[in-house]
Amino acid sequence: MNPPRLILSGLHRGENPQPGAGLIKSIRAQFPGAFIIGLVYDAMESGIYMVDGPDQVYAMPYPTSGAQAYFRRLDEILALSPADILIPTLDAEIELLVHLEEEITRRGLRCVLPDKLTLQRRSKANLTELANLCDVAVPDTQPIYDLSGAYAVSRGLEFPLMVKGQYYDAKKVQHEGELAAAVSRLAAEWGAPVILQKCVDGPEFNALGLGDGKGGLVGLCCIRKTILSDKGKGLGGITINDPRLTDLCERLVRELKWNGPFEVELILDEKRGEYFLIEINPRFPAWVDFPSQCGANFAGALVRRLLDGVWPASLPTCPAGHFYLRHQIEVHGHVNQIAELAGTYA
């Protein structure tokens, strides 16, 4: 069989790391001959320049430019660098592509995506309904569409509270005086609705998984975040084995019949001894390569599924006690590389 030719995105690391660079490392570990094409939205995405990074890089129009612009550019890229697998890694890309599987397939690309309804059911705005169905605790969460709505809802939730963009970014707001600025910024950046969520204090946990689309799990890796950045990003994490957390994730995946990669974010309310569901991301997290180093290659399993048409056998459980630390070093590039990407979209 010829080595796979893949297209993936999300190559930025740095302060707000994306999954692409970790995916490349995991995929190369299982498929050393893979030809990897990186789609970038900015010539400063650091993964472009990493050692053993993508074999080829192309600039893309932002997903907000719409499906027509996305596919027009994808056709240009496929004419230059044929590929058979597409792995979108960013929330905005998944939102764009989720109902366009025919367009993807028509181009000879294989891709695993949830359906549109399922994607909406796990969105921040619908999280409470899903959590209630699965008997999972969730902080009081309310979508708001304007400032007057934000003020009204905030009185019920009490401060401090989290203000969240519908796709990304969040701001902890301590009092009413900070509310308008946070809501306006997140609405301008990510559109409406903006989400207001009651704060839960406690240690944070994440679970990375692959759903088989029928309600089962191909693999699951649960971690406790051990070091948090100012933005709440996990700069360190350690694998755990808590049957309650595994069971909670199984209930969510069973209800959604989730197809493909996902990340569940939770906070443990230590006083109540209960996990609170914070978010479900419809994609791999930035720490996707960490479980590969513990023997559970989630990206490899996804590529195997796309090559064979069926999910491989279940991934091994990551034993408790393995930890990661996010390690930043400088990558090297030359201005000529930026020049090659500039002027089109990046």
Add this chain to the structure above:
Amino acid sequence: MLNDRGFAFDPTSGETFQLSTTGLRIVRLLQQDTGHEKILEHVIEEFEVEPNTASRDLADFLLSVKQVGWISE
């Protein structure tokens, strides 16, 4: 997991702990099903602590290990 240097890891919660020499000795005695009164005698004798102080510190320590779920009573 608990090693001889007093480093402990709880695989369910992901929490790590560093026990003092005294704490490590107490946990080892608990693992051997030693009763609390006997543990107190060990602490007083081995660490040369005044009985009232030892009793108070032992109670605090047992409460802490109960809170993290290492003992149930």
